[in-house]
Amino acid sequence: MRILGLIFLLGLFFAAPLATYAEPMDFTEKLDIGISTDEISITSDFRGADLTIFGAIDGFNADLLAQGKYNIVVALEGPKENTTVRKKQRVFGIWINTNSMTFELVPESYSLSSTRDIDTIAPPGGMNNMGIGVNHIPLTPIGYIGDGSNLTEFRDAFRRLRETTGVYQRDPGGVQFISSSLFKASVRLPADVPNGVHIVRAYLFRDGVFVAAKALPLRVVKxxxxxxxxxxxxxxxxxxxxxxxxxxxxxxxxxxxxxxxx
Amino acid sequence: MTVYLPIAELSVNILIILGMGAAVGFLSGMFGVGGGFLITPLLIFYNIPPVVAVATGANQVVASSISGAITHFRRGTIDIKLGTVLLCGGLAGATLGVWLFSLLRRIGQLDLVISLAYVILLGTVGTLMLWESINALRRASKNETVTLRKPGQHNWIHGLPLKMRFKKSKIYLSVIPVATLGFCIGILTSVMGVGGGFIMVPAMIYLLRIPTNVVVGTSLFQIIFVSAYTVIVQATANYTVDIVLAFVLMIAGVIGAQYGVRVGQKLRGEQLRALLALLVLAVGIRLAIELVIPPKEIYSIVSAGRGF
Structure with a gap:
C-alpha cells in the first residue's frame, strides 16, 4: 500500500509539469476577477486610461500563500489582426522598404501587469506555450518567408517597436495583494488604444506552476x-x-x- | 488642448493643427496657390499617416479653391469650356491615381512614392521659379523693361489634331494637350493631395499659350472638381478622409488666407515668386533629407485593422 502510494505521489510529481500547460483541472485553486467597467469610451480628449482589476484566489493553500508562492499575471489583450513588419534598406542612396514579414493574428495592444517579473514566475518555455508576456506572444509568420533565417530579426523588431510606441507594455509589480488572497492589478491603456473587444486575462501560478486562469471582455469604443x-x-x-x-x-x-x- | 481624429485614430494638439492651417492659408492667400503642396507634407511631419494626410489635404484644397474661384467667376475670368476639357482629363487622372494609391499602399511603397514625388516636383518647380524670379528681379533692378516671352511662336503642341475653339480664351487649340495636362494633374491630386495649381498655371501659360487673365480662374475651376472627386473616391476606396482634421484645417486656412492676400498685395510679383520658390524648395529639401539620411528606425509595423 505504501509503495503504491509512493508511486502515485511520484506519478503526480512527474505528471505535474506535463499537466501544467493543459487545462488546469486538478487544482483546487480558483481565480476570480472583476473590473469596474466593461466598456472604455474614447472621447475627443482621450489621453489613455488606467484600468484597475480586482481579483481573489479561492481554495488556496494557506501555507504556500504565506510563503508568497502564489504569483498573478494580468494581461489586457487588444483585438487581434494580421500584422506586417517592414524593413527599410538603402537602395541607390535612398531608404526603401525592401523586406517584410506578416504575423498571424497578433494583438494590437498588450498591457501586462504581474506580481513580479514574469520570467521569474515560471520557466520561459511555459510562458511561450501559453503566450504570456511581450516576449512570449506567439508570432507566426504567414506567407513565404524563405529559409526563415530572418524570423528572429523581424520578431525582435516587432516586439521592440510595439514596446517603444507604448502599445505593448509590462509592469512587473503592477499586481499587489491587498489582503492575503485579494489582489489588485492596474493596466494602462495607451492614448492610441485600438477600438474593439479587448480581453482581460488573469493567470494564477503556484510555485512556478500554472494553476488557474480567468478572462473577461472589455470593449473599447469610440x-x-x-x-x-x-x-x-x-x-x-x-x-x-x-x-x-x-x-x-x-x-x-x-x-x-x-x-x-x- | 487635444482633439481626437477619428479616422487618423490619434490625438493631436488642436492648436498646432490650427496654426498649420492658418500658416498655410496665409501663404496660399499671399501667393495665390491652393496650399495642398504645403499642407500634406506638414501633416506628414506631424505624424499624421501619409494616407490620411493626402486624402484630407485634397479636402482642404476644395475649401481654399472655392473662395478663389467664386471671385474669378464674378469677374468673368473663367473659361468654362477650357476648364471642362481639363476636367475630363483630370477626372480620368484622379481615377487612375486613386487606383495607384491603393496599389502602392498594398505593396508598402506608398509613403516612399509620396515623398519621392514631392521631392521631384517641389525641387523642379521651386528651382525653375527661383531662376525665373531672380532673373526678373535682376532685370527690374537694372530698370530694364520686363518682357514676358512673346507667345507668338507656335510650338509642336499647336500642330496636334482635334482642335477646338475656346472663345473666352480666344485660342484655337487641340484638346489633346489640354486633357493630357488635366490627366497628369489629376494623378497628382489623388496621389499627393495637391490641387496642382502651381504646376498647371505655368504649364497653361508657357506650354499651351493660354492668355494669363483666364489661367488662374480656369485652373481653380478644374481644381475644385478634381479635388472634390478625389475626396469622394478616396473616402469610398480607402476610408482615409478625416473630416475633423479637414474641418479644422479649412477654418484656419480660409481665415489665414485673408491676411495673406493683404500682405501679398503689398509685395511685388517677382518678390512674391522668389519667396514662394524658396518655400517650395525648403519643403522639398526637408523631404529629400528624410529619404537619404539613415532612419532612426528601419522597421515599421502595419496592421490590417488600421491600414497604416
Missing amino acids: TGLEQAITRAAHESPLFYGITAVLLAVVTGWLASIVFRRD
Whole structure:
C-alpha cells in the first residue's frame, strides 16, 4: 500500500509539469476577477486610461500563500489582426522598404501587469506555450518567408517597436495583494488604444506552476461624434465623402462672403 | 488642448493643427496657390499617416479653391469650356491615381512614392521659379523693361489634331494637350493631395499659350472638381478622409488666407515668386533629407485593422 502510494505521489510529481500547460483541472485553486467597467469610451480628449482589476484566489493553500508562492499575471489583450513588419534598406542612396514579414493574428495592444517579473514566475518555455508576456506572444509568420533565417530579426523588431510606441507594455509589480488572497492589478491603456473587444486575462501560478486562469471582455469604443464619424466613413463612405466635400464648399463659400471686399 | 481624429485614430494638439492651417492659408492667400503642396507634407511631419494626410489635404484644397474661384467667376475670368476639357482629363487622372494609391499602399511603397514625388516636383518647380524670379528681379533692378516671352511662336503642341475653339480664351487649340495636362494633374491630386495649381498655371501659360487673365480662374475651376472627386473616391476606396482634421484645417486656412492676400498685395510679383520658390524648395529639401539620411528606425509595423 505504501509503495503504491509512493508511486502515485511520484506519478503526480512527474505528471505535474506535463499537466501544467493543459487545462488546469486538478487544482483546487480558483481565480476570480472583476473590473469596474466593461466598456472604455474614447472621447475627443482621450489621453489613455488606467484600468484597475480586482481579483481573489479561492481554495488556496494557506501555507504556500504565506510563503508568497502564489504569483498573478494580468494581461489586457487588444483585438487581434494580421500584422506586417517592414524593413527599410538603402537602395541607390535612398531608404526603401525592401523586406517584410506578416504575423498571424497578433494583438494590437498588450498591457501586462504581474506580481513580479514574469520570467521569474515560471520557466520561459511555459510562458511561450501559453503566450504570456511581450516576449512570449506567439508570432507566426504567414506567407513565404524563405529559409526563415530572418524570423528572429523581424520578431525582435516587432516586439521592440510595439514596446517603444507604448502599445505593448509590462509592469512587473503592477499586481499587489491587498489582503492575503485579494489582489489588485492596474493596466494602462495607451492614448492610441485600438477600438474593439479587448480581453482581460488573469493567470494564477503556484510555485512556478500554472494553476488557474480567468478572462473577461472589455470593449473599447469610440463614443459620440467620433463614433458617428467612423461609422459613417466605413458604412456609408459615398455619403461621407460627399459630406466632406459639401463642408469644404460651404466653408469656402462662406469665407468668400464674409471677407468679400469688392 | 487635444482633439481626437477619428479616422487618423490619434490625438493631436488642436492648436498646432490650427496654426498649420492658418500658416498655410496665409501663404496660399499671399501667393495665390491652393496650399495642398504645403499642407500634406506638414501633416506628414506631424505624424499624421501619409494616407490620411493626402486624402484630407485634397479636402482642404476644395475649401481654399472655392473662395478663389467664386471671385474669378464674378469677374468673368473663367473659361468654362477650357476648364471642362481639363476636367475630363483630370477626372480620368484622379481615377487612375486613386487606383495607384491603393496599389502602392498594398505593396508598402506608398509613403516612399509620396515623398519621392514631392521631392521631384517641389525641387523642379521651386528651382525653375527661383531662376525665373531672380532673373526678373535682376532685370527690374537694372530698370530694364520686363518682357514676358512673346507667345507668338507656335510650338509642336499647336500642330496636334482635334482642335477646338475656346472663345473666352480666344485660342484655337487641340484638346489633346489640354486633357493630357488635366490627366497628369489629376494623378497628382489623388496621389499627393495637391490641387496642382502651381504646376498647371505655368504649364497653361508657357506650354499651351493660354492668355494669363483666364489661367488662374480656369485652373481653380478644374481644381475644385478634381479635388472634390478625389475626396469622394478616396473616402469610398480607402476610408482615409478625416473630416475633423479637414474641418479644422479649412477654418484656419480660409481665415489665414485673408491676411495673406493683404500682405501679398503689398509685395511685388517677382518678390512674391522668389519667396514662394524658396518655400517650395525648403519643403522639398526637408523631404529629400528624410529619404537619404539613415532612419532612426528601419522597421515599421502595419496592421490590417488600421491600414497604416
